[in-house]
Amino acid sequence: MNNDTLHIIAEIRQKLNDMAYDSGELSGNIVLDETVIPQLILLSEAGVIEDMLPAEGTTIAVKLLQAGQTVALTIYAKQLSRGIYYDSVAEFVKGNPGTLPAQAFYIADIAYFSDQGLSVPAMAQFADIARLISLLTELSDYIQTGLGKNRTLIFFQKKKLNVPLTFDSSQLREIPYLDKLESQLHEAHDKEERKTIFKTELVSSLQEVPAAEVFDRLLSDLDQIYEHYLQSHLLYLEKFSYQDLKAAVDKDQLEYTKKIYNTVNDIQSKLIAVPAAFLLIFAQFDFTGAQLFKNVLIFIGAVLFAILIDILLRNQFGVLSYIRTELESLKTNLKNKDTQVDLSAFITSFAGLEPIMAKQRNYLLFFRLITWLVPAVTFIMLLIFTHTKVATAH
Numbered sequence: 001m002n003n004d005t006l007h008i009i010a011e012i013r014q015k016l017n018d019m020a021y022d023s024g025e026l027s028g029n030i031v032l033d034e035t036v037i038p039q040l041i042l043l044s045e046a047g048v049i050e051d052m053l054p055a056e057g058t059t060i061a062v063k064l065l066q067a068g069q070t071v072a073l074t075i076y077a078k079q080l081s082r083g084i085y086y087d088s089v090a091e092f093v094k095g096n097p098g099t100l101p102a103q104a105f106y107i108a109d110i111a112y113f114s115d116q117g118l119s120v121p122a123m124a125q126f127a128d129i130a131r132l133i134s135l136l137t138e139l140s141d142y143i144q145t146g147l148g149k150n151r152t153l154i155f156f157q158k159k160k161l162n163v164p165l166t167f168d169s170s171q172l173r174e175i176p177y178l179d180k181l182e183s184q185l186h187e188a189h190d191k192e193e194r195k196t197i198f199k200t201e202l203v204s205s206l207q208e209v210p211a212a213e214v215f216d217r218l219l220s221d222l223d224q225i226y227e228h229y230l231q232s233h234l235l236y237l238e239k240f241s242y243q244d245l246k247a248a249v250d251k252d253q254l255e256y257t258k259k260i261y262n263t264v265n266d267i268q269s270k271l272i273a274v275p276a277a278f279l280l281i282f283a284q285f286d287f288t289g290a291q292l293f294k295n296v297l298i299f300i301g302a303v304l305f306a307i308l309i310d311i312l313l314r315n316q317f318g319v320l321s322y323i324r325t326e327l328e329s330l331k332t333n334l335k336n337k338d339t340q341v342d343l344s345a346f347i348t349s350f351a352g353l354e355p356i357m358a359k360q361r362n363y364l365l366f367f368r369l370i371t372w373l374v375p376a377v378t379f380i381m382l383l384i385f386t387h388t389k390v391a392t393a394h
Helices: 004-015 036-046 089-095 121-139 178-187 191-206 211-237 242-265 273-284 292-335 344-393
Strands: 017-022 025-031 052-055 058-061 070-076 084-086 105-107 142-145 151-157 159-164
Touching (some): 004 070, 036 070, 084 089, 089 121, 121 178, 159 211, 178 191, 191 211, 242 292, 242 344, 273 292, 273 344, 292 344
Antiparallel strands (some): 017 025, 025 070
């Protein structure tokens, strides 16, 4: 049996009417001509079609077929002793999870023979993923073999990461920087350090992803993982780590967020006194105007109360200003850091704190307004009811 059998199947497939394919069986009707009959004889001798074929209401031996007859044909593609037939790219990918077949093969839906090289985009993409899997296999700490060709790569890098090597044709993609990555991890003078850095980025990026989705996410996020790896290598040369720097920045953001929220949270219990002051004033105020001295004392007390609360609020405004100064200093330090790595993403990440500070400042301004409403309302009441008393006396 030689590879010509695959070419024969490819040619006959193009001539089939009512073609169907299921589980390795290619079927349909074909009108015979002088070129098809010798091909069917070869397929019969190879054992991939029956020796007797249905033709025009009867069954005829393949060697007795004549031109012009219509034959119901079934090709048992899985029975090829050499060469492999795939009806689609999807079937090819499913049957070869990240490894190219050792035998010659043909993929019908893209009319691709394995001797065509990587001229077809789908095959170039598959080859890139196969090379990536080979690289990851080399980097992995352990390989777990499952049923059939299923494998799971296991990485231990601070945390454990399982990478089941399962994907389908919809996930095929080119990896334009794969040559550079292979060269860096195989030939660079610091290749061992680079391998460690790449594995660290891989585990850090994928450790929260469900196991069944890890390889899919790896393929979709590979550009970002590669970029982080390059940045981490630069930081490594400068005795830094991208993930460590990111963790430090994230920690700073969390701490400053807490500080900003605490500008209001820390005085909430004291601000409860504001509505209580309104209630007390309304309860003690003499609305008849007869006890002017008492009403004046209540007004003075309301002013003193507002001054004390305002002092608290001034302190919190000062805290907000100090936090803003600290943030600007932190961003300036990042800008001035002597590094080749682009830290702009870290610097701009602090921009999200600005709306929070503005919101807390507005809360403080609102509390100040409410606080000074206490003596203002008391003074208006004092004027109104004192004037009413005087008018009544006249």
